[in-house]
Amino acid sequence: MMVRMTGAEAIIECLRREGVEVIFGLPGGVLLPLYDALYSSELRHILVRHEQAAAHAADGYARATGRVGVCLATSGPGATNLVTGIATAYMDSVPIVAMTGQVNTGLIGKDAFQEADITGITMPITKHNYLIKSSRDIPRVFREAFYIARTGRPGPVLIDLPRDITVDELEFDYPEINLPGYNPSTKVHQLQIRRAAEVLMAAERPVIYAGGGVRYADAHEELFQLATRLNAPVTTTLMGMGCFPTDHPLSLGMLGMHGTKYANLAVQEADVLLAVGARFDDRVTGKIASFAPKARIIHIDVDAAEIGKNVRVDIPIVGDAKIALTELLKHVQQRPWTEWNEKILMWKKEYPLRYTRDENVIKPQFVIEKICELCPDAIIVTEVGQNQMWAAQFFKHKHPRKFITSGGLGTMGYGFPAAIGAKVGRPECEVIDIAGDGSFQMNIQELATAVVNDIPVKIAILNNGVLGMVRQWQTLFFGRRYSHTTLGDVPDFVKVAEAYGALGLRATKPSEVEDVLKEGLASDRPTVMDFIVHRDEKVSPMVPAGASLSEILELDS
Amino acid sequence: MKHTIAVIVENKPGVLTRISGLFSRRGFNIESLSVGATDNPAYSRMTISVEGDDVVLEQVVKQLSKLINVIRVSRLDPEESVERELAIIKVSANKDTRSEIMQIVSVFRARIIDVSPRSLIIEVTGDEKKVDALQQMLRQFGIKEMARTGKVSMVRGSKVVQAGP
Ligand SMILES: Cc1ncc(C[n+]2csc(CCOP(=O)(O)OP(=O)(O)O)c2C)c(N)n1
Ligand SMILES: [Mg+2]
Numbered sequence: 001m002m003v004r005m006t007g008a009e010a011i012i013e014c015l016r017r018e019g020v021e022v023i024f025g026l027p028g029g030v031l032l033p034l035y036d037a038l039y040s041s042e043l044r045h046i047l048v049r050h051e052q053a054a055a056h057a058a059d060g061y062a063r064a065t066g067r068v069g070v071c072l073a074t075s076g077p078g079a080t081n082l083v084t085g086i087a088t089a090y091m092d093s094v095p096i097v098a099m100t101g102q103v104n105t106g107l108i109g110k111d112a113f114q115e116a117d118i119t120g121i122t123m124p125i126t127k128h129n130y131l132i133k134s135s136r137d138i139p140r141v142f143r144e145a146f147y148i149a150r151t152g153r154p155g156p157v158l159i160d161l162p163r164d165i166t167v168d169e170l171e172f173d174y175p176e177i178n179l180p181g182y183n184p185s186t187k188v189h190q191l192q193i194r195r196a197a198e199v200l201m202a203a204e205r206p207v208i209y210a211g212g213g214v215r216y217a218d219a220h221e222e223l224f225q226l227a228t229r230l231n232a233p234v235t236t237t238l239m240g241m242g243c244f245p246t247d248h249p250l251s252l253g254m255l256g257m258h259g260t261k262y263a264n265l266a267v268q269e270a271d272v273l274l275a276v277g278a279r280f281d282d283r284v285t286g287k288i289a290s291f292a293p294k295a296r297i298i299h300i301d302v303d304a305a306e307i308g309k310n311v312r313v314d315i316p317i318v319g320d321a322k323i324a325l326t327e328l329l330k331h332v333q334q335r336p337w338t339e340w341n342e343k344i345l346m347w348k349k350e351y352p353l354r355y356t357r358d359e360n361v362i363k364p365q366f367v368i369e370k371i372c373e374l375c376p377d378a379i380i381v382t383e384v385g386q387n388q389m390w391a392a393q394f395f396k397h398k399h400p401r402k403f404i405t406s407g408g409l410g411t412m413g414y415g416f417p418a419a420i421g422a423k424v425g426r427p428e429c430e431v432i433d434i435a436g437d438g439s440f441q442m443n444i445q446e447l448a449t450a451v452v453n454d455i456p457v458k459i460a461i462l463n464n465g466v467l468g469m470v471r472q473w474q475t476l477f478f479g480r481r482y483s484h485t486t487l488g489d490v491p492d493f494v495k496v497a498e499a500y501g502a503l504g505l506r507a508t509k510p511s512e513v514e515d516v517l518k519e520g521l522a523s524d525r526p527t528v529m530d531f532i533v534h535r536d537e538k539v540s541p542m543v544p545a546g547a548s549l550s551e552i553l554e555l556d557s
Numbered sequence: 558m559k560h561t562i563a564v565i566v567e568n569k570p571g572v573l574t575r576i577s578g579l580f581s582r583r584g585f586n587i588e589s590l591s592v593g594a595t596d597n598p599a600y601s602r603m604t605i606s607v608e609g610d611d612v613v614l615e616q617v618v619k620q621l622s623k624l625i626n627v628i629r630v631s632r633l634d635p636e637e638s639v640e641r642e643l644a645i646i647k648v649s650a651n652k653d654t655r656s657e658i659m660q661i662v663s664v665f666r667a668r669i670i671d672v673s674p675r676s677l678i679i680e681v682t683g684d685e686k687k688v689d690a691l692q693q694m695l696r697q698f699g700i701k702e703m704a705r706t707g708k709v710s711m712v713r714g715s716k717v718v719q720a721g722p
Contacts (some may be wrong), residue, residue, distance in 0.1 A: 124582050126623045131571075148625060179722065181567060182627045305619035308612070349698060 002171040007135035008037035008110040010172050011099075011161070014142035015043060020070050022046060022061065022424055024054035028074020029114065030101035046424065046453055049445040051078050053417035054181035055085020056443070058096045060418025063404045064379055065425035066218070068149050075101040076114030079160075081122065084411060086156045087125040091408025092239060093212060097145050098122075102162040111508030119160050127155030135168035138442060140175050147177050152184025152217055185290055185302065188327055196274070196315045203272035205294075205340045206232040209255065209284075209321035212239030212299060212407070213277015213321045215400040220244065222325035223276065230335050233344050235263040238392055238407045245398040249345070251354070256284040257543045258389045262347035264549040270295045277301060277321045280310035280339075281408070290548035300324045306342045311318040317489045353393050355540075355555070363464040363509050364533045368394035370513055371432060371460060375521055379404065379422050383415035383439030385469035387462045389539040391434040402429075413442025419457040420450055427554050430458065430521065437463045438487055447500035450526035458520050459528045464535040465489050472538050476555075486518040497528035506530040559588060560614045561710050562642065563718045564603040564621060565595065572626045580603065582708065585609065585617050589707035600628060600720050604709045631718040633710050640710040643682045645670070646692065649699035650677045658698055665691045669720040676701060684708070 005013070011034060015023070015213040022044040027035045038045055048054045051073040058069030073082050079100040089096050103112040108131075113164040119131045128148050131140045145157040200206060214223050214236075218245045227234045227250050234244040235252035246253055252263035264286075267273065273295040287293040288310060298315040299307050299376070307316040317324050318418075364386070371378070372395045380395055382388040390407055399404050404422055406414040424552040433440075440461055450457055467485040474482050497504030503525050507516040513531065520529040540555035566572045573592060580587050588606040595602045607617055614632065621630045633640075650658055651674075660676060662669055667681035681691050685708055692703065712718065 119571065120574070123571075123578050179625060182625045303623070305616065305623055309616060 004169055005172055006033070006037070007138055007166040007168050007170065008034045009132070010135065010138045011142065011166065012037050012041045012043060013172060014139055014174070016041075016072065018068070018142065018146045020068070023070045023072050024048055024421065025072030026051055026054060026074070026078060027037055028078050028101060030075045031072070031105060033163065033166040034072075034101070034161070046415070046449065048449050050443065051081035052413065053420070053443050053446045053449065055082045055096065055098060056088065056414050057412075057421030057424070058098070058419035059085060059089045059094045060381060060404055061423030061425040062089075062094050062096055062421075063418070064401055064422035064429075066401065067425070068097055068146055068338055069421060070097050072099045073101070073247065074114070075103055075118075076116045079116050079118040083125070086122055086158065088406050088409045088411045088414055090125045090127070090154040092406065093216060094153050094156065095149040096156045097149050098156060098158045100158060102131065102158050102160045104164045105162045106164070108162065118158065122158050125156070126158050127392055129158040129160070131160040132162065132165050135165040135170040138165065138170065139173060140452040141172060143177060144179060148179075148182065148462060152182075166401075179232050185304070185318050186320055186323060188317055188324045190327070192315055192317045192330055193324070193327045196317060197328055199272055199296055199298060199315065200230055200232070200274060201332055201335065202330075203232075204338070205269055205271045206230060207252070207266050207270040207273050207295075208232050208234040209237070209273055209275045209278055210234060210240040210243050210266065211237040211278025214240055214243040215277075216332050217277065217302070217321035217402070219276070219322035219325050220400045222322055222329060226325055226329055226332065227400060229329070229332055231337050231341055232274070233266055233341070235259065235267065237281070237284055237399050238405060240278065241392055241403040242397040242400045244402065246396050250341075252344070254392055255549070256281075257286070257545070258393065258539050258541070260353055261351035261541050261554070262344060264543065264552050265347055267292050267295075268548075268550050273297050275299045275301075276325065279306045285549070286389065286543045286551075287546055287548040290550070351541075351554070355537075359510060361534050362507060362531050364390050364464070364531070364537055365394045366510065366512055367460060367462060367531050367533070368434065370392050370517055371434070372396050374514075374517055375430050375432065378402070378432050379419075380424060381405065381415045381422055381431060381433045383420040383433065383435045384410045384412045385436045385439060385467065386464070386472065386537070387434050387436040387439070387468075389469075390462065392532065412436070412439040414439075416440060416443050416457070416459060417446050419459070420446060420455050423455050423457045433457060433459045435459050435461045436468060437461055437465060437493070438467045439492075441491075444496065447497065447502050447526060447528075451501040456524050456526055458523075458526075460517075460520075461528065461530050462533050463493065463530050464533050466535045468535065468537075469539070471535065475536070475538070477544070493528050493530040502526040502528055504528045504530070506532070508532045558608070558610060560607050560636065561633045561638070561708070562605050562607065562618065562621075563633055563710065564605060564627060564664045565718065565720050566603060567626040567628060568599055569626055572601075575624055575626060576621065579620055580641070583616065583620060591707035593709070597720060604707070606688060606708060611717050624638050625692055628720045629718060633712060637714075638710050638712050640684050640708045641682055642685055642688050642706055642708040643680070644688045644692070644703060644705040646679045646681070646695055647676050648673060648679065648695050648710055649701060649704040651675060654698050658695070661691070661694050665694075667691060
């Protein structure tokens with residue numbers, strides 16, 4: 001029997017059926033009927049202080065749990081405030097469903113109060129989006145939206161909800177998915193798999209290059225088996241961090257602009273490069289024409305459009321990483337430890353990630369190492385800039401889904417709200433946002449959200465008083481002309497934390513780092529740990545933009 | 558190089574924007590684009606002519622295929638397809654030039670669909686080259702206005718581009 005209900009009630013029912021447990025949002029005029037329905041529902045709603053944070057929190061929740069994250073914002077400015085968060089999720093293929101209020105259907109196109117064409121605005125940054133024009137369409141659209149968001153190459157889907165469709169009634173029926181234009185590929189091409197296996201078995205200097213696709217497909221175990229069976233060294237992208245344990249002898253760590261020297265050398269020397277769920281981003285490849293010049297390239301990706309987009313590919317395999325790797329494993333046998341492996345061990349010894357220790361000044365890398373030592377299983381979320389690169393380099397990542405960072409868009413202000421989302425999704429885990437002082441200030445208002453909702457995330461600010469990453473480029477490439485990159489020593493982050501009712505701690509000397517971390521990690525409240533570091537510490541090594549991976553520089557601080 | 562692709566899309570609001578947006582965002586050049594109904598009211602068919610090498614064409618096809626409202630994308634090999642375009646052209650004409658224009662029109666198997674003391678409207682169908690050629694010939698008399706549909710194209714023989722498998 002079909003049940004009659006209002007559009008708002010139908011939306012709640014759809015969310016319930018999709019297994020949604022939490023929504024991050026902030027109301028407004030056109031959303032009143034929906035918020036009213038929410039008031040009497042079981043759904044958890046977390047009120048943010050800025051809609052951008054709602055989108056990032058939904059994204060952090062999705063990355064940490066593997067489920068679809070949901071956010072909600074009102075029409076006009078509420079919707080446009082989501083845009084950065086949606087674009088961030090789009091670039092990193094994160095499944096979220098963003099709901100936005102919209103003016104009444106009759107007013108659309110009339111420049112009504114708080115009207116913004118959000119489906120138009122988000123067309124290039126969503127996997128798909130919808131403007132619902134009749135309450136009858138609500139169940140179908142919601143079902144499709146969640147399906148599209150989580151299947152194939154995941155991504156954000158936006159649903160625009162004019163006020164009147166949330167008030168109008170409908171007979172609720174949850175229809176089967178019928179999307180003739182959407183067939184996410186699952187099966188892989190067997191012939192290509194066999195060709196790939198042959199090439200891998202015959203390789204003398206194989207390298208596996210794994211990206212975020214491995215994590216989304218939950219393929220890290222298959223990746224581990226394949227790598228150890230082939231004795232093939234593995235490098236991961238920023239998005240793939242944690243998909244292969246960084247302390248394993250076959251691990252090369254991260255590649256690319258701030259990757260390890262040995263990962264970059266290995267890629268440049270490789271005779272076969274197996275790319276899995278990675279998209280040959282320019283931050284990874286450096287100068288594309290001289291990327292992996294000796295290698296035959298095998299590329300596994302669920303998105304056919306990624307194959308051949310940036311580099312020539314010898315063996316394309318379209319399909320889910322888990323399925324493709326499982327198939328590959330059927331065709332490869334154990335290969336011995338070779339000279340190539342020895343050479344890599346030698347490079348790892350010769351060019352380790354390193355920094356100069358200091359007795360008097362806190363080194364940001366030291367803070368990360370200490371965090372890793374004290375809390376090796378934490379979910380690490382980052383902001384953007386030097387803090388992000390140090391977190392990637394100096395934490396020993398070994399769990400997929402436990403390193404959460406804005407890779408593709410590089411969104412400052414992402415980390416803290418994403419950490420809130422991750423903590424809501426995985427309350428049993430310690431969640432630490434490794435932050436820069438600049439980035440943290442972009443969504444610092446969310447301290448209120450964390451405190452009021454009792455979400456005990458920990459923020460470790462690597463406080464250098466500058467927009468450090470930009471300053472590093474100014475130092476290296478613009479003759480130390482520090483144009484507008486100095487933030488100064490305001491605000492006092494400890495006082496800010498306290499003003500919001502969070503715990504604020506500070507370390508100014510290396511000897512204080514451990515105590516502050518211990519106290520912060522032991523706290524059951526949202527906690528800000530302010531580590532005062534030197535503004536001239538650099539991220540090293542570095543491939544200058546546009547240079548080839550072989551031209552990697554080791555920088556002194 | 559110029560390529561022609563046929564795209565079957567769902568007949569839904571915003572689909573044209575999604576497609577044209579994708580072209581501009583990814584830096585693909587549209588030479589011409591025409592849209593019209595198919596025999597199934599749920600779907601429309603677009604014929605898009607794009608400029609670019611094979612790598613560009615492959616990206617165009619793959620990126621278009623990713624759009625949820627796109628049902629099918631097919632490259633049309635010019636050797637194996639027929640293509641047609643329709644144009645209507647308003648040219649200046651007076652009693653001295655009218656008969657010469659009419660001769661040209663008949664050579665091109667075009668038609669005159671409107672006559673007034675100072676102008677004629679000519680309708681022509683054919684492949685792009687033919688339309689181009691007629692346009693070229695009429696220029697000397699003064700083209701006052703012209704509307705071209707952009708080409709539509711179809712594979713010869715029994716092979717079909719349609720929504721189903
Ligand atoms: C929203 C946004 N604006 C600007 C940038 C450009 N940008 C990249 S890193 C960076 C500096 C970040 O400063 P901070 O958060 O203090 O981190 P640090 O590099 O000092 O660790 C800037 C401005 C960006 N990535 N995102
Ligand atoms: Mg900083």
